[in-house]
Amino acid sequence: MSTPLTALPAAPAAPPPAWIEIDLDALAENHARLTGLMRAHNPAAEVTGVIKADGYGLGADIVGPALARAGAPALFVAHLSEGAALRRALRADPDPARHALPVYILNGMAEGERADFLAFDLRPVLNGPDDLDRWTRAGQAQGGPLPAALHIDTGMSRLGFDEAGFKALAADPARLGGVDIRITMSHLACADDPAHPLNRRQLDRFRAVTAVVGRGRLSLANSSGLFLGPDFHFDLGRPGVALYGVNPVPGHPNPMVPVVRLKARVLQVRTIDSFESVGYGAAARARPGMRVATLAIGYADGWPWSAAGKGEVVIAGHRAPILGRVSMDLVTVDVSTLPEPLIHGGAVAELIGDHRDIDALAKDAGTIGYEILTRLGRRYARQPMTSGQTQVYPIGVPTPQTEVDPAP
Numbered sequence: 001m002s003t004p005l006t007a008l009p010a011a012p013a014a015p016p017p018a019w020i021e022i023d024l025d026a027l028a029e030n031h032a033r034l035t036g037l038m039r040a041h042n043p044a045a046e047v048t049g050v051i052k053a054d055g056y057g058l059g060a061d062i063v064g065p066a067l068a069r070a071g072a073p074a075l076f077v078a079h080l081s082e083g084a085a086l087r088r089a090l091r092a093d094p095d096p097a098r099h100a101l102p103v104y105i106l107n108g109m110a111e112g113e114r115a116d117f118l119a120f121d122l123r124p125v126l127n128g129p130d131d132l133d134r135w136t137r138a139g140q141a142q143g144g145p146l147p148a149a150l151h152i153d154t155g156m157s158r159l160g161f162d163e164a165g166f167k168a169l170a171a172d173p174a175r176l177g178g179v180d181i182r183i184t185m186s187h188l189a190c191a192d193d194p195a196h197p198l199n200r201r202q203l204d205r206f207r208a209v210t211a212v213v214g215r216g217r218l219s220l221a222n223s224s225g226l227f228l229g230p231d232f233h234f235d236l237g238r239p240g241v242a243l244y245g246v247n248p249v250p251g252h253p254n255p256m257v258p259v260v261r262l263k264a265r266v267l268q269v270r271t272i273d274s275f276e277s278v279g280y281g282a283a284a285r286a287r288p289g290m291r292v293a294t295l296a297i298g299y300a301d302g303w304p305w306s307a308a309g310k311g312e313v314v315i316a317g318h319r320a321p322i323l324g325r326v327s328m329d330l331v332t333v334d335v336s337t338l339p340e341p342l343i344h345g346g347a348v349a350e351l352i353g354d355h356r357d358i359d360a361l362a363k364d365a366g367t368i369g370y371e372i373l374t375r376l377g378r379r380y381a382r383q384p385m386t387s388g389q390t391q392v393y394p395i396g397v398p399t400p401q402t403e404v405d406p407a408p
């Protein structure tokens with residue numbers, strides 16, 4: 001007889017085969033560093049948090065409340081569904097002061113979404129005249145102007161009031177009378193390339209348009225934009241990726257501290273006897289006597305297929321090179337040089353950590369840190385931690401009860 005559905009546990013109680021450790025102290029430290037950068041020139045400046053795509057893959061329910069505790073005065077997501085989930089997470093915070101933290105929806109409010117925006121207390125980013133009209137009507141129905149952000153396109157040609165939309169607004173600023181604009185914002189296209197002339201052009205345009213229609217606090221800079229100099233800061237920083245430890249100044253030392261560690265268990269260890277290759281496509285050559293460990297992580301977990309055969313993992317403080325192609329659920333590593341007692345089923349391999357950060361992995365995979373983060377899969381456990389902590393899951397195999405960080 002099988003267990004009735006109502007008696008089944010919601011999820012397995014056993015520890016997960018792969019997990020992400022999220023250092024919330026490091027996240028707060030990155031928020032504080034960016035705040036310090038802005039306040040050196042403008043003591044009233046504040047740093048919001050961009051946590052779209054489920055907190056850049058880390059879990060918006062984890063990083064959202066943590067950034068609120070760190071002092072972010074507002075959070076940005078892209079979709080209504082993300083905003084609704086975030087509001088639920090904020091409302092669960094023990095401190096009621098954070099329950100009503102402003103949450104902005106970057107993609108704006110579509111037709112038919114008004115009731116949800118009101119129910120979840122969300123603010124749209126108004127990206128054009130239609131958005132403005134829709135939010136004006138929502139305010140009329142509610143008995144007064146409702147809070148929102150105004151987004152002006154200054155050169156990215158993506159979202160925001162375009163040239164014609166802005167001119168219409170500038171000719172008749174009274175059209176803004178039916179909404180309560182708290183932030184006037186624009187977005188930089190080339191902030192990670194300080195020498196690009198578009199940065200200065202966007203800055204000049206932002207100054208010109210905000211002189212005419214600027215309402216509330218002004219916000220231009222994403223992570224990299226904050227490093228273009230104080231001219232780009234205005235009132236509110238809008239960083240995402242730098243908060244999570246990705247380098248906002250490519251080609252220079254990373255001014256942020258790492259937030260993410262990615263770990264997976266060893267499933268099996270084998271000694272190569274007569275076989276000559278490892279994995280799909282027989283892409284890796286095996287030598288007799290080589291020892292191969294198979295890890296419980298694959299491209300379905302966001303470990304990039306394109307990084308096949310590149311880089312190393314760390315097992316019990318020792319480096320093991322990654323071998324061959326990445327499978328859907330598995331990665332193989334060469335553990336021939338590691339002391340044998342350390343490598344066994346259940347041992348823990350660190351894939352992202354001090355030895356290999358998100359930027360290094362992205363380079364090997366031919367992509368950007370943003371994509372590595374946002375593709376982190378749904379099968380991982382996401383484990384918030386404090387600095388210096390390392391997760392130890394008790395398991396039924398001989399494993400050290402405390403794991404020592406490989407870092408000195």
Ligand SMILES: *Cc1c(COP(=O)(O)O)cnc(C)c1O
Pocket residue numbers: 050052106186187221222223224238239240241242
């Ligand atoms: C994603 C996004 C940000 C944050 O960008 P990062 O480069 O991750 O700092 C800021 N503003 C807007 C409009 C965005 O879409």
